[in-house]
Amino acid sequence: MTEGRLAGRRVAVGVSGGIAAYKAIECIRLLTEAGAEVRVLMTPEATRFVTPLTFEAVSDHPVAADWLTPQGGGESHIKLAEWAEVIAIVPATANTIAKLALGLADEIVSGTVLASHVPLVVAPAMNDVMFSQQQTQDHLDVLKARRAAIVGPASGRLASGKSGLGRLAAPERVVAVIEAVLADRRNLDGLRVVVSAGGTREAVDPIRYVGNFSSGKMGRALAEVAAARGAEVTLVTTVPSDVEGIAEVAVGSASEMLAALQRACADADVLVMAAAVADYAPAEVAASKLRRTDRPLELRLRPNVDILKTLGPRRGLFRVGFAAETEELRAQAQQKLSAKQLDMIVANQVGVDGQGLASDFNAVTVVTPSGVVAEVPRLPKWEVAGQIWDAIDASRNRGA
Numbered sequence: 448m449t450e451g452r453l454a455g456r457r458v459a460v461g462v463s464g465g466i467a468a469y470k471a472i473e474c475i476r477l478l479t480e481a482g483a484e485v486r487v488l489m490t491p492e493a494t495r496f497v498t499p500l501t502f503e504a505v506s507d508h509p510v511a512a513d514w515l516t517p518q519g520g521g522e523s524h525i526k527l528a529e530w531a532e533v534i535a536i537v538p539a540t541a542n543t544i545a546k547l548a549l550g551l552a553d554e555i556v557s558g559t560v561l562a563s564h565v566p567l568v569v570a571p572a573m574n575d576v577m578f579s580q581q582q583t584q585d586h587l588d589v590l591k592a593r594r595a596a597i598v599g600p601a602s603g604r605l606a607s608g609k610s611g612l613g614r615l616a617a618p619e620r621v622v623a624v625i626e627a628v629l630a631d632r633r634n635l636d637g638l639r640v641v642v643s644a645g646g647t648r649e650a651v652d653p654i655r656y657v658g659n660f661s662s663g664k665m666g667r668a669l670a671e672v673a674a675a676r677g678a679e680v681t682l683v684t685t686v687p688s689d690v691e692g693i694a695e696v697a698v699g700s701a702s703e704m705l706a707a708l709q710r711a712c713a714d715a716d717v718l719v720m721a722a723a724v725a726d727y728a729p730a731e732v733a734a735s736k737l738r739r740t741d742r743p744l745e746l747r748l749r750p751n752v753d754i755l756k757t758l759g760p761r762r763g764l765f766r767v768g769f770a771a772e773t774e775e776l777r778a779q780a781q782q783k784l785s786a787k788q789l790d791m792i793v794a795n796q797v798g799v800d801g802q803g804l805a806s807d808f809n810a811v812t813v814v815t816p817s818g819v820v821a822e823v824p825r826l827p828k829w830e831v832a833g834q835i836w837d838a839i840d841a842s843r844n845r846g847a
C-alpha cells in the first residue's frame with residue numbers, strides 16, 4: 448500500500464485553460480508523492496495549453512478530456528464524480544469559475560463538479576483585472592457560500608508581464624488546502640489569527656545584537672497550518688520569509704514586536720505567541736560601533752518588555768503562550784499560564800537533541816487552565832502545529 452499523509456485518498460484535479468495550467472503538474476506530483484490517487488480532468492481549452500499526455504504521465508492514469516468520447520481512456524464525468532473525495536480546480540480560469548457558480552456543465556470539468564457532492568477546492572489564476580472584476584468576485588462569493596475552499600490567487604508577476612493579484616497559489620499551498628479539506632479541517636474558516644515567530648534581537652550597538660537560537664520555524668508552521676485551515680493570518684516575525692497567503696510583519700526587537708502585535712491583535716480572535724522574546728536587553732545601546740580592545744567587555748542587561756503581560760487579556764481574544772524550558776517543564780508552564788492569564792500554553796523541552804529551537808521537529812505538552820489537553824510526541828513542526836490548532840479549536844469551542 449502507498450504510504451504518505453494522503454495515502455489512498457482520491458483527488459480529482461480539474462485543469463482549465465489558463466497559462467498556469469502547467470503548474471498543475473507540480474500540484475499533481477506533490478499529491479501523488481503524499482500517497483494520493485489522482486485523476487485529471489481537462490477542459491478542451493486546457494488541452495491547448497498543456498497536452499493530456501503530460502498529465503497522464505504525472506498522474507499515471509488516462510486523462511478525462513473529451514467527455515463525448517470517454518472510451519479514449521478517461522472515465523465519464525459521472526464515474527469521476529462518484530470516485531473522487533475532493534475535486535480541485537487548478538488553475539481555475541475566470542470562465543470556469545463563472546460556469547461553476549452558475550451551474551453550467553458544457554464540458555467534463557464543470558460537468559463533473561455539477562454531478563458531485565464532494566468538497567470543491569478552487570485555485571483561481573488570471574490577469575489581475577479579470578480577478579478584481581465584480582463579476583469574478585461575485586462568482587467566487589457564490590462558491591464560498593457553497594463552502595468551496597478558495598486558495599489564492601497570489602500577488603506577483605503575471606503572464607502579461609505586469610505585477611498584480613492573480614498568480615496561481617504556490618502548489619504546496621494548494622496541496623495543503625486539499626489536505627485540510629480531506630481531513631475535514633477547514634474549521635478555522637474566517638478566524639482572524641495572529642502568530643509571532645522567531646527570536647527577538649536586542650541591539651548592543653548599530654551592528655550587533657543579543658539574540659537567541661529560535662529559527663521562527665514553529666511559528667511559521669502554525670501560521671501556515673492556520674491559513675490552510677481557512678484562517679486569515681498575520682505573522683509577526685523576526686525571520687520573514689514572505690509566506691504566500693499570510694500577511695507578514697517583519698520586526699527586530701521585543702518592543703518592535705509588541706507594537707506590531709498591538710496593531711495586529713486589535714481585531715484578532717486568536718494570538719499565538721510562538722516567538723522567543725529576549726527576557727533581557729542591553730541597558731544602553733551604543734550610538735556607534737563598539738571598538739575591539741584587549742580588555743573584557745561588560746554588557747549590562749535590563750529586564751525586557753513582557754509582551755503578553757503588556758498586551759493583557761482581552762474579551763474575545765484567545766491567547767496562547769509558549770514556554771521553552773530546560774527543566775520542570777509542566778510546573779513552569781502552569782506557573783506562566785496563570786501569571787499571564789493565558790487560555791493555553793504550549794510547553795516544549797529545550798536542550799534535547801533533534802527537537803525544539805532551530806530544529807524541524809518538536810515535541811510539546813499543551814496545557815490549559817483545566818490541565819494537560821494534549822501530549823504531542825516528537826513530530827515534524829508542521830504536524831505539531833496541526834495538533835496545537837486542534838487543541839485551540841477544541842478549547843475555544845468548549846469555552847464558547
Ligand SMILES: Cc1cc2nc3c(=O)[nH]c(=O)nc-3n(C[C@H](O)[C@H](O)[C@H](O)COP(=O)(O)O)c2cc1C
Nearest residue numbers: 463464465466467490492493540541542543572573
Ligand atoms: C494565451 C492565453 C492565456 C490565458 N490565460 C488565462 C488565465 O490565466 N486565466 C483565465 O482566467 N483565462 C485565461 N485565458 C482565457 C481563457 O483561455 C478562456 O477564457 C477560455 O475560454 C477558458 O476556458 P476554460 O475555462 O473552459 O478552460 C487565456 C487565454 C489565452 C489565449
